[in-house]
Amino acid sequence: MRLHLVPGEPTGIKVLSAAVLWGSRPEVLPPAHCDGVAKSICHQQQPVLVLPENKVLFSPNAICRFFYEAGGQVLSKQDEQWMEWDVTKLQPAVCSLLAQPDKSYKQLGETLRELEQALNCGKSPYLIGTSPTLSDLVLWGSLLPLLVDGNLPGELVCFEEVGRWITAVSTLSACQRAMKMTFEDCPAFISKPTCPPSGQRGVEQTQVGDCLESAVTKEEMTRTRDVFLHFREKQPQPKPIEHPILPRRGEENVLVTSALPYVNNVPHLGNIIGCVLSADVFSRYSRLRNWNTLFVCGTDEYGTATETKALADGLSPREICDKYHFLHAGIYRWFNISFDFFGRTTTPLHTKIAQDIFWKLEKRGFLLRQTVEQLHCEHCVRFLADRFVEGTCPLCGYIDARGDQCDKCGKLINATELKDPLCSICRRTPVILSSPHLFLDLPKLEENLESWLLESQGSGDWTFNAIQITRSWLKSGLRPRCVTRDLSWGTPVPLPGYENKVFYVWFDAPIGYLSITANYTEHWEEWWKNPRQVQLYNFMAKDNVPFHSVVFPCSLLGTGDDYTFVNHLIATEYLNYEEGKFSKSRGVGIFGDNVQASGIAADIWRFYLVAVRPEGQDSTFSWDDFMLRNNSELLNNLGNFINRAGMFVTRFFGGHVPSLELTTEDVTFLAQTTRLLHQYLQHMDKARLREGLRCILLLSRAGNQYIQQHEPWKRIKGSPSDRMRAETVTAVAVNVACLLSVLLAPFMPETSGTIQKQLQVPSTCNVLTDDFVCWLPPGHAIGQVVPLFHKIESWQIEEWKERFRGKRVDKVINSTAKAGQSTKTED
Known part of the structure; x- marks a missing residue:
């Protein structure tokens, strides 16, 4: 195998470090020696690993992963989560800062704070254990372009744990050797940082047409063609849903x-x-x-x-x-x-x-009895549970904090800790009295909990914030947690002496x-x-x-x-x-x-909310962005492609899918589509919903480019060979539209159903596998094709901004409720 590196390019350091640390011995060559597939990638100044049969890896992270697994290492879930965090948060923050050197360090600082917290919660010099893993090299390599004399710049020295970790990784013999191979002399390695090239994006972030086409192998094209044309009958059938749904042996x-x-x-x-x-x-x-x-x-x-x-x-x-x-x-x-x-x-x-559950905890000795000081309102003659108390947060000084949590700083607090507390019912000042309560003995269960967490987080998919929040709770050791409250509305505590108490809501x-x-x-x-x-x-x-x-x-x-x-x-x-x-x-x-009163279809709201879903960090609903995404992504991209594909069938071929004579260009596009299908499945399997939706939009954008490139509306009027090209392009496009209708179903179910009705899609296609097959073969009749989406005008946005400034209209609630009270528990 051959590893092509640009001399002096920092992205090569983590790739070389991974090769040395885990025992790979690639032939290291400059880009000038690239040939074939690798040539179109090397000009982007990113590492290129050419494997046997000319298979190519061109993402630094992907190359590092290859060396890691080739060295006999098993990639853990924690490593996967850190690598995702690197691509979605750390690299964008580093690139943003390097692209604008005078820009504030705020974004990167917020990102590094998460890394600092994780390192602070750990008990080893590395991210996951006592030895370096893939995530250590990947994250360290992303930070390299920032380092001055091997350290974080002055604006970021407050991150002491991150600095310690950087030193630990930098002093690994493999990293030292990689730095010497990359930079001449290199006394303190990087002193003139450069912005990481766009090639640091993972394969899943590479734009369609960027280098996917040239990376398609002959074997991939052969299988893609065969599957598309001949695998329809081999696809599984949708399983009927019968209630009650119960687990089945041998199934997922x-x-x-x-x-x-x-x-x-x-x-x-x-x-x-x-x-x-x-x-x-x-x-x-x-x-x-x-x-x-x-x-x-x-x-x-x-x-x-x-x-x-x-x-x-x-x-x-x-x-x-x-x-x-x-x-x-x-x-x-x-x-x-x-x-x-x-x-x-x-x-x-x-x-x-x-x-x-309560009685089993009691019989097995996991409940404690303690007397608790609580706020008591003498006017209301009752102990005040958490949310019956308001006051000033003792941690950040927010004057409108609740008795269980501060909305401003987000910290959990006890009601008795509030400054200037008030009863939320009568607005009088309560007094502190004692009350007996039951506590779940969390310290006694901590060892069992940590064993389970290690197994669950190692084998399952926990989001990064879920892992970090859990670690922060465990960091200083668990304390007994009160599971009862002085309330009348709740599940009764069945223990004698506690008849006037109920279970705490979070138990x-x-x-x-x-x-x-x-x-x-x-x-x-x-x-x-x-x-x-x-x-x-x-x-x-x-x-x-x-x-x-x-x-x-x-x-x-x-x-x-x-x-x-x-x-x-x-x-x-x-x-x-x-x-x-x-x-x-x-x-x-x-x-x-x-939302219901806005007049905008539910699918549009579903699409936008997933598109801005706060997966890695807080996000913001914006009316202007809402309009932009509707008009550009839905109307001009997704809707435009599906409408064009269907309209070509009805306008040029009498409503029947035309013949197919696939060329190399068509099969290459089908292979690109299959790759995006696989990326979609990988993201959705891990519940990365926003990235799954992004794959759909990339595919429809690629479809528009495919149609635009081959211009079937012109070729239909030309020679027999031109007409054949128009037929093939139309048949391929309408099958991609069919695939999009399936991929879109989790996000926009009504829109998906509309597309399938317009294209007369067989219900058997609604099972997702790794295969992209021709569900609409030549001769298939489609229905009436109409536009899926409508433009939102700026005047509408201004009207909605004014209308929905956040003022609640209780009349709407009351009138809706009066329309019919219901205790129905099934929808």
Whole structure:
């Protein structure tokens, strides 16, 4: 194998380091010796590894991974997550700074803070263990262009752990040797940093047409052609869904949960993308994969938030729950959330299961009894649970903090720690009194928890923030966690002496996943006590992580029962609104009922929310960006391609797919399409939903380029050979449109259905495999083709900005609720 490097280019250092450290011995050559496929890549000044049979790797990270695995190393899930973080966060931050040297270090500083926290939580000199792994070299190599005399620049020296780690990696003999091979003399290696070239992007980020075409091998083209033309009959059939859905032996059984939304208000867009919509997109994808999938969710109806809202609205807690469960169900139905069952926590089965878990924890010695100092309102004659208290945050000074968490700094706090506390009901100052409570003995369960976390995070797909948040909880050791509250609305504590108390919502609410499933099927334990046959996916916003990764697992571990634990914890960051934050309590942002009143189809909202899904960092809903993405990505890109492909069939060929005579150009395009299909599957398998959607847009953009290049509207009027080209291009294009209709189904189900109806797509194509096949063969008749999307005008955006400034319109809520109260638990 041959490794081509540009002399003096920093990106070659981590590639050489990986080769030396893990025992590979490639022939190192300059770009001048490149030939064939590699030539078109080398001009971008990135490393190129040419393998036998002229297979080529041109991403530094991909080359490092090849050397790592060739050296007998096994890539861990943690390594994969760090490499994803490198591509999505670290490299863009470094490139942005180097492209504009005078720019503030803020973006890079925020990124390095995550790395600093991870290193600070660890107990070894490297990211994952006591020896360097792939992630150490990859991240270190991305930071190299910034280093001055081997250290971070002065603006970043505050990151002491990062500096220590850089030194540890830099002094590895393999890295020292690589630096000497790359730079002459090199006393302190890099002193004049240069911006990493665009080639540092991974293959999944390479633009279509960049170098995919030249990288297609003969073997790849042969298989692509064969599969496209002859594999249609070999594709699996969609499996019918029969309720109740239960696990099946020998199949991929996928259990999907979304964080249970509170019933104290209408959900806003941040709530929707953070839990139910993300879970829905993955559930729909899972079904397309023919995985045996159950998607359950429901409203979280117990706790302080419900009592507070009931008091504010002059209703009973039960009436509040009925009202808002009905509203939530209607909003999710409008968004086309495909729950298999949408339940609620205020059911007899929930009480039974929660109390069963409690009794097992009690009998096995995992509950402690402690007296707690609490705020007591003498005017209301009651102990004040967390959310009945407001005051000034003791950590950041925010004057409107709650008794459980500060909205500004995000820190968890105790109500008694608040400065100038007030009862949220009567606005009087409470006093501190003592009250007996029960605590879950987390320290006693910590060793079991860490063993489980090591296995789950190592074998499953946890998002980077989920891992970091969990590590931060474990860093200083766990403390007992109170699981009871002085409330009247909640699951009763069945222990004598605690009759006037209920379970704390964060002990009680996750048990709702079990009880909601139990309300769906009496065989619920086949899902929840079946860890060897079931893969559990949890979707939530990052503030819910510790309760799902620490408190709830400890509750289940303490019972001694063989429960199904989360394998894949998928957490988002926060979605902000324009210049501020969404807030249910303060009525800031766009809420579910506002969305319905906008007149914009649910699929457009689904598309945009996934497109800006806060996967690696906080993102922002922007009306201007909403208009831009609709008009450019949906209307001019995706919609334009699918409409053109269908219209060519109806206009030039009487509504029937024409003949195919594939040329090298066509097969190359089919191979590119197959590569994007594989990238889509890789991202979606790991619940990287935004990247999956990006693959769809790249494919439709490639389709438009393919049509534009071959101009079938001109060739149809030419010679017989020109007409044949027009037929082939049209047939290929309409089959790509068919594939797009399937890939789009998890994101925009109504639009997907419309495309399939227009193209008369056979239902058998709705199973996703690694193969791109010709589902619309020559002679296939399609239906009427009409545009899929419509332009949004700037005057509409201005109108919506004014209309939806975040002011809640309670009349809308009340009128909707009066239209029909319901306690129905299934949608």
